Amino acid sequence: MSGENRCFDTYEVGLKIGIATHALHYGTGALGGLRGYVDETNPSQAILFRLDRHCQRLSNSARYLHYDLPADKIQAITIEFVKQNKPTKPFYLRPFIYSSGLGIAPRLHDIVQDFFIYGMSLGETFAKPNGISCRISSWQRQSDLSLPLRGKISGAYITSALAKTEAYAAGFDEAILLNSQGKVAEATGMNIFMVRQGKLFTPGTDQDILEGITRDSIMVMAGKLGIEVVERPIDKSELFIADEIFLCGTAAKIAPVSRIENYLVPQVADSITSKLQQELVAITQGQHPDYQDWLNPVDLQ
Ligand SMILES: Cc1ncc(COP(=O)(O)O)c(C=O)c1O
Incomplete structure (x- = not known):
């Protein structure tokens, strides 16, 4: 399990994925996506929005992929990730569960699975206040x-x-x-x-x-x-x-x-x-x- 990465401001994450990775070919992954903020009154504190719901949904997604990853475990890894990375701007986290095994034939059994998180700074995605x-x-x-x-x-x-x-x-x-x-x-x-x-x-x-x-x-x-x-x-x-x-x-x-x-x-x-x-x-x-x-x-x- 690779629940860490130290890069919040670029997509160039340190983790490399092999070209034969199962999920890359067959879409056998499940993603989360949650936002966090740096507390304006206390910059040494980050705030994650509805963390429990996001972790529960990701854990449920993992169940569809026959991967047992309890929500409380995802939650603990996510908190640790934020602590290590110390964001300074509003951010977005992308936890990802996927078939990391190499090989052909779409399936969910007999294939190695893994989990990672990456993070990025994220402001407004639709900069169109008028619609x-x-x-x-x-x-x-x-x-x-x-x-x-x-x-x-x-x-x-x-x-x-x-x-x-x-x-x-x-x-x-x-x-x-x-x-x-x-x-x-x-x-x-x-x-x-x-x-x-x-x-x-x-x-x-x-x-x-x-x-x-x-x-x-x-x-x-x-x-x-x-x-x-x-x-x-x-x-x-x-x-x-x-x-x-x-x-x-x-x-x-x-x-x-x-x-x-x-x-x-x-x-x-x-x-x-x-x-x-x-x-x-x-x-x-x-x-x-x-x-x-x-x-x-x-x-x-
Ligand atoms: C297909 C789809 N619908 C809806 C949503 C909105 O979901 P949420 O509010 O949990 O981000 C998302 C975002 O993750 C999505 O990918």
Whole structure:
């Protein structure tokens, strides 16, 4: 198990992976992705956001790959990694479980598996405060009949990559994928919410989405702000008449959508999206007493 690396500001991690690595060929890996912050009031402390949920999801992803890696073990390695690396800026951690054995033939048995983490400094990923443009992808979100969508399985991301590049080539920032039922699923690495008549709507966890941790955070935050949240299937055409749309994920946080295909999303003052954005910033900066259990402090000294 290689749970360390000392490089936060470059992708040039010290660990080398062989060209015959199984996961490289067959996508037999599972990833995590979590954010951390340096405590503004105490720079010798880092704060990891919803560490327990991220570790649990990664441990579940590992179970799909028949790799026994308990969440508390991932948590301990992650904390140790942050302590060793002493980040000085907002950062993102990428823990990765994968078939590290060399050889051909896709399978999950009789193959060596391993785990590593790398980290990078990460600010805003969509530097477009007024919103991003989205295309409805011609690629479909996979079905749970094809692969376990509750895990972040590395091979699954080919669909995201196809959709993202298709959208980019057509001049859009991001893609929205429909599921096999033709209902809205999610973006290439983010969940989706829409506002209609003061209520928040998002596809349920039976709609072939990833069970996003930011999605969960938003549902809790909205509830506490008195905003009703409804989980139900969403039609593509509903997005065209939504009052607000935003995407959410660990890297992007909350990304407002300003255009979907050739339909503009209204720009409203004092929007639900901006309320949730402000709330999330306050929470991650440790300014919100109600959410201290979402923050995991790590002493860097
Ligand atoms: C396919 C997909 N959907 C949704 C999300 C959002 O999940 P989270 O909020 O847990 O980062 C991600 C990001 O990891 C993702 O890769």
